[in-house]
Amino acid sequence: MRLPLPQFTTGDRHPSYIAEVIETSTTEFLAQCLEPEDLSFPVMPPFGSWVKSADDESGNQVYGVVYYATTMPIDSIHRARALGLSLMELREQQPQIFAMLKTEFRAAIIGFEPAKASKRAQREVYQYLPPRPPQIHQAVYCCQPEDVILFSDRLDFLRTLLQVQGAPVEALTAAAIREVYQLRKADRQWLVQAGRTLSTLLKDDYDRLRYILSQIHP
Numbered sequence: 001m002r003l004p005l006p007q008f009t010t011g012d013r014h015p016s017y018i019a020e021v022i023e024t025s026t027t028e029f030l031a032q033c034l035e036p037e038d039l040s041f042p043v044m045p046p047f048g049s050w051v052k053s054a055d056d057e058s059g060n061q062v063y064g065v066v067y068y069a070t071t072m073p074i075d076s077i078h079r080a081r082a083l084g085l086s087l088m089e090l091r092e093q094q095p096q097i098f099a100m101l102k103t104e105f106r107a108a109i110i111g112f113e114p115a116k117a118s119k120r121a122q123r124e125v126y127q128y129l130p131p132r133p134p135q136i137h138q139a140v141y142c143c144q145p146e147d148v149i150l151f152s153d154r155l156d157f158l159r160t161l162l163q164v165q166g167a168p169v170e171a172l173t174a175a176a177i178r179e180v181y182q183l184r185k186a187d188r189q190w191l192v193q194a195g196r197t198l199s200t201l202l203k204d205d206y207d208r209l210r211y212i213l214s215q216i217h218p
Contacts, residue, residue: 017140018141020139021137024134025133029062031053032104033105041071047066047171048065048066050063050142051107052147053138053139055132055134055135055138058114058115060115060131062111062134067167069103070103073102074102083097108167109133111130111157112125112130127157149180149184152190158173158201162201173212177194
């Protein structure tokens with residue numbers, strides 16, 4: 001006797017819920033973007049954007065910055081091929097294409113927010129690696145502006161970004177700073193402090209410092 005396949009509804013999905021953890025480690029996690037309801041490609045989070053997931057056992061909210069994203073066929077044997085069709089034509093003539101592709105991204109872990117002892121407890125974040133990363137199949141959310149603003153009150157996370165392995169760290173650091181600066185409504189004082197922090201961290205590498213600062217546009 002065949003059992004019916006489970007049916008998953010997306011109508012009540014939180015708008016910030018964009019992906020699910022499919023691989024995890026101490027310093028980063030890999031997430032697969034959720035399929036959209038219509039015939040379109042999953043939304044790929046921007047390079048340098050902020051996301052968060054959870055360590056369900058401790059209740060910690062783990063923060064990360066996206067440093068790599070890719071869209072590829074679900075079948076790793078066969079590569080996608082050029083069809084010469086517009087997005088509208090793909091929907092009309094090759095709708096199955098959208099079910100044959102997946103979008104994934106990697107996020108470097110930069111800190112965490114511990115579970116609150118009570119509802120009245122003041123929010124507190126730590127800018128170092130959490131005891132555990134988020135588990136497999138945990139939801140991944142885009143960070144809300146208030147989350148990023150709270151986290152970026154301190155700038156220790158810049159050191160972590162400058163040490164991410166396998167990423168263009170100069171471009172990543174600049175992108176993360178631009179994102180925060182925008183969410184902070186062009187807070188010039190914060191931007192100056194970020195620049196001073198980078199100057200301290202890269203005091204022996206002026207070329208890297210200049211390259212990062214050249215990508216930040218106030």
